[in-house]
Amino acid sequence: xxxxxxxxxxxxxxxxxxxxxxxxxxxxxxxxxxxxxxxxxxxxxxxxxxxxxxxxxxxxxxxxxxxxxxxxxxxxxxxxxxxxxxxxxxxxxxxxxxxxxxxxxxxxxxxxxxxxxxxxxxxxxxxxxxxxxxxxxxxxxxxxxxxxxxxxxxxxxxxxxxxxxxxxxxxxxxxxxxxxxxxxxxxxxxxxxxxxxxxxxxxxxxxxxxxxxxxxxxxxxxxxxxxxxxxxxxxxxxxxxxxxxxxxxxxxxxxxxxxxxxxxxxxxxxxxxxxxxxxxxxxxxxxxxxxxxxxxxxxxxxxxxxxxxxxxxxxxxxxxxxxxxxxxxxxxxxxxxxxxxxxxxxxxxxxxxxxxxxxxxxxxxxxxxxxxxxxxxxxxxxxxxxxxxxxxxxxxxxxxxxxxxxxxxxxxxxxxxxxxxxxxxxxxxxxxxxxxxxxxxxxxxxxxxxxxxxxxxxxxxxxxxxxxxxxxxxxxxxxxxxxxxxxxxxxxxxxxxxxxxxxxxxxxxxxxxxxxxxxxxxxxxxxxxxxxxxxxxxxxxxxxxxxxxxxxxxxxxxxxxxxxxxxxxxxxxxxxxxxxxxxxxxxxxxxxxxxxxxxxxxxxxxxxxxxxxxxxxxxxxxxxxxxxxxxxxxxxxxxxxxxxxxxxxxxxxxxxxxxxxxxxxxxxxxxxxxxxxxxxxxxxxxxxxxxxxxxxxxxxxxxxxxxxxxxxxxxxxxxxxxxxxxxxxxxxxxxxxxxxxxxxxxxxxxxxxxxxxxxxxxxxxxxxxxxxxxxxxxxxxxxxxxxxxxxxxxxxxxxxxxxxx
DNA sequence: GGGCGTACACTTTTT
DNA sequence: GTGTACGCCC
Numbered sequence: 066x067x068x069x070x071x072x073x074x075x076x077x078x079x080x081x082x083x084x085x086x087x088x089x090x091x092x093x094x095x096x097x098x099x100x101x102x103x104x105x106x107x108x109x110x111x112x113x114x115x116x117x118x119x120x121x122x123x124x125x126x127x128x129x130x131x132x133x134x135x136x137x138x139x140x141x142x143x144x145x146x147x148x149x150x151x152x153x154x155x156x157x158x159x160x161x162x163x164x165x166x167x168x169x170x171x172x173x174x175x176x177x178x179x180x181x182x183x184x185x186x187x188x189x190x191x192x193x194x195x196x197x198x199x200x201x202x203x204x205x206x207x208x209x210x211x212x213x214x215x216x217x218x219x220x221x222x223x224x225x226x227x228x229x230x231x232x233x234x235x236x237x238x239x240x241x242x243x244x245x246x247x248x249x250x251x252x253x254x255x256x257x258x259x260x261x262x263x264x265x266x267x268x269x270x271x272x273x274x275x276x277x278x279x280x281x282x283x284x285x286x287x288x289x290x291x292x293x294x295x296x297x298x299x300x301x302x303x304x305x306x307x308x309x310x311x312x313x314x315x316x317x318x319x320x321x322x323x324x325x326x327x328x329x330x331x332x333x334x335x336x337x338x339x340x341x342x343x344x345x346x347x348x349x350x351x352x353x354x355x356x357x358x359x360x361x362x363x364x365x366x367x368x369x370x371x372x373x374x375x376x377x378x379x380x381x382x383x384x385x386x387x388x389x390x391x392x393x394x395x396x397x398x399x400x401x402x403x404x405x406x407x408x409x410x411x412x413x414x415x416x417x418x419x420x421x422x423x424x425x426x427x428x429x430x431x432x433x434x435x436x437x438x439x440x441x442x443x444x445x446x447x448x449x450x451x452x453x454x455x456x457x458x459x460x461x462x463x464x465x466x467x468x469x470x471x472x473x474x475x476x477x478x479x480x481x482x483x484x485x486x487x488x489x490x491x492x493x494x495x496x497x498x499x500x501x502x503x504x505x506x507x508x509x510x511x512x513x514x515x516x517x518x519x520x521x522x523x524x525x526x527x528x529x530x531x532x533x534x535x536x537x538x539x540x541x542x543x544x545x546x547x548x549x550x551x552x553x554x555x556x557x558x559x560x561x562x563x564x565x566x567x568x569x570x571x572x573x574x575x576x577x578x579x580x581x582x583x584x585x586x587x588x589x590x591x592x593x594x595x596x597x598x599x600x601x602x603x604x605x606x607x608x609x610x611x612x613x614x615x616x617x618x619x620x621x622x623x624x625x626x627x628x629x630x631x632x633x634x635x636x637x638x639x640x641x642x643x644x645x646x647x648x649x650x651x652x653x654x655x656x657x658x659x660x661x662x663x664x665x666x667x668x669x670x671x672x673x674x675x676x677x678x679x680x681x682x683x684x685x686x687x688x689x690x691x692x693x694x695x696x697x698x699x700x701x702x703x704x705x706x707x708x709x710x711x712x713x714x715x716x717x718x719x720x721x722x723x724x725x726x727x728x729x730x731x732x733x734x735x736x737x738x739x740x741x742x743x744x745x746x747x748x749x750x751x752x753x754x755x756x757x758x759x760x761x762x763x764x765x766x767x768x769x770x771x772x773x774x775x776x777x778x779x780x781x782x783x784x785x786x787x788x789x790x791x792x793x794x795x796x797x798x799x800x801x802x803x804x805x806x807x808x809x810x811x812x813x814x815x816x817x818x819x820x821x822x823x824x825x826x827x828x829x830x831x832x833x834x835x836x837x838x839x840x841x842x843x844x845x846x847x848x849x850x851x852x853x854x855x856x857x858x859x860x861x862x863x864x865x866x867x868x869x870x
Numbered sequence: 871g872g873g874c875g876t877a878c879a880c881t882t883t884t885t
Numbered sequence: 886g887t888g889t890a891c892g893c894c895c
């Protein structure tokens with residue numbers, strides 16, 4: 066007993082030390098300690114939200130843990146009060162006032178549910194908690210931290226039978242979903258010309274986000290909606306048959322499970338005694354319902370968010386969830402965190418000025434004591450290539466002169482498409498860089514094919530995935546055979562795989578039964594050959610003939626092979642991680658991970674490279690130096706949204722998010738002209754920049770603010786800008802020799818090749834130059850590659866390298 | 871059944 | 886500009 070008490074006191078002291086160390090301000094402390102009842106924390110950008118979440122969880126564990134509970138009485142001890150006084154700087158009176166909400170019931174780590182927006186954020190919380198408790202013999206790894214999707218998947222898999230699913234259910238991404246919708250539409254005889262599958266996908270997503278099932282969907286008066294309804298119905302039927310769920314289902318089916326099964330709901334309400342939801346402004350209706358159901362028991366729910374950072378309305382998120390939290394929970398306590406610990410004043414003032422132009426928001430103003438800091442740098446460049454070169458110039462200057470690391474820099478943009486031109490510049494510069502999100506690793510065709518094989522091993526009823534790979538690599542199983550199999554499966558009420566395994570029983574399949582049999586035997590032998598995901602992957606890669614197929618493709622196949630090898634290493638890493646954490650290695654687990662993990666989750670801030678990503682991906686991250694590229698009307702804000710006030714508000718919030726990612730220095734670039742999607746356009750400076758006061762920009766900036774209503778960029782003087790950029794290094798790329806990066810950065814220009822010379826292309830491989838045509842600044846080459854194909858390539862794009870010998 | 875060519879769509883943001 | 890879809894021909 067005495068021993069326990071000693072440990073308790075020691076642990077408590079250490080906790081307060083930690084909090085003291087974390088230098089929490091008063092509002093943050095209140096947010097940490099107010100654990101009982103509903104709590105809304107309005108946390109501005111960079112206001113130490115994660116710190117609050119971590120310390121709150123730590124507090125819950127320390128004070129609610131049964132391990133110490135023998136010595137926890139109804140009230141906090143005198144000692145606790147004095148420790149609080151010291152750490153939080155509250156008066157005794159204040160403490161007594163709020164004391165009741167500080168005391169929590171028994172709480173084991175697994176009683177805590179923390180829902181975050183990304184896996185990265187969840188992992189960060191887990192890691193920081195584990196660090197806090199590293200000295201205590203307390204298993205804190207059982208804290209439930211994850212994204213909505215990962216947490217719901219865990220629930221669905223546990224109670225799969227209640228939903229009529231098999232436990233190995235697969236998760237369909239946007240691409241799978243679209244394919245399946247197309248299949249449904251074809252089956253129903255609905256022409257995609259009049260009703261694109263894409264918009265059907267969207268409509269169904271919107272419905273699911275609102276928890277509208279196919280039976281409740283729309284009144285049958287509108288013919289368009291009626292058609293969507295029938296597609297939705299068939300789509301649902303197929304999903305179930307294929308043992309698959311789409312992203313929206315993950316939430317909707319969980320809500321359905323909880324609302325239809327009292328015992329399951331009670332189980333989770335009892336389990337999750339304390340719930341914390343991060344980025345609450347980005348939750349949609351289904352998620353709102355889910356959280357409310359789970360919190361329905363104890364109502365110990367804390368939500369954290371910032372209405373100014375709501376940027377997912379397009380995905381069904383409603384700010385009303387956060388703005389109306391006090392309506393859902395009338396006794397909710399509200400705490401505002403307004404001190405920003407991230408950015409300097411100039412950056413913060415710019416963000417504040419910008420966001421004040423939104424009328425539909427809760428008034429709040431972030432402040433910082435970090436001092437004015439450097440001014441914002443605004444630069445106009447000639448085109449997107451100059452933009453890349455300008456950014457590279459600034460980065461390499463920062464590294465060489467200011468002693469910064471490459472990882473101090475981030476380049477943010479509105480659309481993924483922007484990464485193309487930027488990548489060209491970075492690739493030439495030799496600066497280490499990483500692009501997140503443009504083409505997700507798991508979206509690559511070869512990876513999706515291999516994943517389909519893998520899925521089929523655990524979920525053989527998945528006809529969609531089966532159809533994807535039945536003839537990839539080619540096995541002479543053509544469309545008509547596949548159709549016949551599909552027909553038979555339909556008639557017999559079974560899966561296509563089942564039909565294939567009994568192919569010899571059906572006369573229609575007589576012609577192809579040998580090939581089908583081979584396919585089936587191959588799958589079975591793969592299944593029997595290994596258990597570990599990495600081994601299975603390897604077996605699939607070799608035994609299906611996929612490797613041979615890629616090998617035969619030549620140069621292009623090489624890249625795909627290395628992608629698949631990378632995929633296999635990812636599986637090995639997954640296995641290692643499981644071993645460390647003691648969790649079971651399963652194929653289903655691995656498949657789930659690759660479906661729910663995003664590029665940003667894997668982004669490693671430790672690696673020393675510049676990172677390029679969309680602003681959406683950058684949410685929640687921070688960088689010493691941020692480049693905001695493509696600040697032009699039509700790009701950011703996006704053309705689609707220019708005339709829609711609500712959408713413009715969201716765009717502005719997105720700009721706000723972008724600016725507040727920067728800690729010390731913000732560069733903004735815009736280009737006189739820009740070629741995107743094959744079209745060249747001239748866009749004026751973004752309206753958002755015009756909303757930022759002049760004095761926040763450095764003298765180096767070339768901002769000539771035209772009158773707001775007269776946004777004609779052509780009348781603006783641009784000469785100085787031009788000279789500034791081009792004098793340095795961009796005017797004539799081919800003669801630039803300045804050494805900018807460290808590794809081969811001199812390679813800015815276009816190397817000239819002569820007819821007959823051998824060259825190397827990154828995707829086509831080796832070839833020989835047939836002709837070279839000068840096109841004023843660029844050169845058009847005609848190259849015959851070893852593969853036999855002849856291509857016309859622009860020198861600037863092709864990045865050709867000379868081949869010696 | 872497969873391969874090749876051409877037409878055409880598609881480009882906001884993502885778990 | 887690029888990737889996919891479909892149709893035509895072998």
